[in-house]
Amino acid sequence: MPGDMPDFSRGAAYMNGTYVPMAEAKISVGDWGFIHSDVTYDVVHVWDGKFFRLEDHLDRFHRSLAGYRLSPPVSREEMREILARCVALSGLREAFVAMLSTRGVPRIYGSRRPEDCDNSFIAYACPWVDVIPKDVQERGAHLWIASIPRISPLSLDPTLKNYSWRDFVRGLFEAHDHGYDTAVLLDPEGYVTEGSGFNVFAVKGNVVMTPDRGALEGVTRRSVLDLCDELGLVGKIMPMRTEDLMEADEVFCSTTAGGVMPCARVGNATIGDNIMANDRPGPISVKLKEVYWRKHAEGWHATPVNYDDPEHPLLMQTTAA
Ligand SMILES: Cc1ncc(COP(=O)(O)O)c(C=O)c1O
Structure with a gap:
């Protein structure tokens, strides 16, 4: 890689304030997200350089946060920027983009009170994966x-x-x-x-x-x-x-x-x-699959990523057409 720029080509992550290559994105073994599955998340995809239904995923993520009483230290606007910046840094045109909030590690050693934890916000963009190959x-x-x-x-x-x-x-x-x-x-x-x-x-x-x-x-x-x-x-x-x-x-x-x-x-x-x-x-499944991807190519619910300027990673022209 030129200079000291980290290698984000296998994915870029945001861990509580810093952008790191995917392989360096780690949480503490004391985080309740790990030891108690006390975490929520959402996943949005980027296809051909554009998020698909980004606002719907952010809406659902916020419903999950509220349901689990998690309060990560970033606003919805900041989340949107962070997600896009992870994608822009990675350069990936097809990506699996996750946002997470874990309960965190209790500030008081051994505490069993969820109120004693500072909740995290983590995000990452990594190369596309299919749930079914x-x-x-x-x-x-x-x-x-x-x-x-x-x-x-x-x-x-x-x-x-x-x-x-x-x-x-x-x-x-x-x-x-x-x-x-x-x-x-x-x-x-x-x-x-x-x-x-x-x-x-x-x-x-x-x-x-x-x-x-x-x-x-x-x-x-x-x-x-x-x-x-x-x-x-x-x-x-x-x-x-x-x-x-x-x-x-x-x-x-x-x-x-x-x-x-x-x-x-x-x-x-x-x-x-x-x-x-x-x-x-079957023919109906095949038709739905074909139209689903064709409409992606036409810009359906698309929010383009600005790869040229990771500091300003969103072009913000969501199209529902
Ligand atoms: C348990 C479960 N059901 C359904 C879905 C599909 O949801 P979506 O279409 O929003 O990805 C997911 C996605 O990860 C899931 O984890």
Whole structure:
């Protein structure tokens, strides 16, 4: 690297006031974010040099902060600038951009009072990742309906973004043990919720349904429902049972880190398999995926990053068109 400029090419992070290369972004082992999962976060993507729905992600992040009573020491305006500066420093045109707030380390040694912690703000931009790898998306993901239930929403509000992933990780092991790519979890009453980092949809005729409970209100989910309106499909947020997945014409997942991700099979230890027509992604899923990315190229909900001047990293011309 020229001069003393750090190498941000593998990602840039903001850690409580300083910008560091991704590999140097570390938190203390005494931080409750680490030892108690007392942390919230959000992830927005940058595609072709532009944030997608940045304000929606900032809105949700602030709802999560309020829900967990976290107060990081930066304003929403500062967060927006910091996120953009991480992207500009990294130079990445396609990036996964995270914002986090951890409870922090208690100021008083051994304190069990969350009020004794100064909450952090951390952000980073790193190279693009897909929750479901691109080649698996192409052939259609194989989705396992796990026997492990999602933690009760009475204990953990799934609409507030969290890293309490023990149930998801157990579901992933179960899926992989059965030769499946990833897992979707049911709630304690047997309703379909979501998977580890994505919402789930089932298509029946021209109805595109997604669960009304137990799931994060995904920004990509909202985009899919907007696209359904545009494409003359009926998007529905509704209670869903295992049968809705097992009897669906098509199933797909949605997330910031991947977009619309078609499935080709759904499996369950007690009911068996639903192998979609031709064991391939279905036409409606493929159409939604194609339009989702085409509209990105047209500047849909885009906020461009100013790579030329990391001190002023936002061009601030969000377009909803
Ligand atoms: C548990 C969970 N559900 C759903 C989603 C999808 O949300 P979004 O589309 O806003 O990325 C995520 C994203 O990370 C998630 O972690």
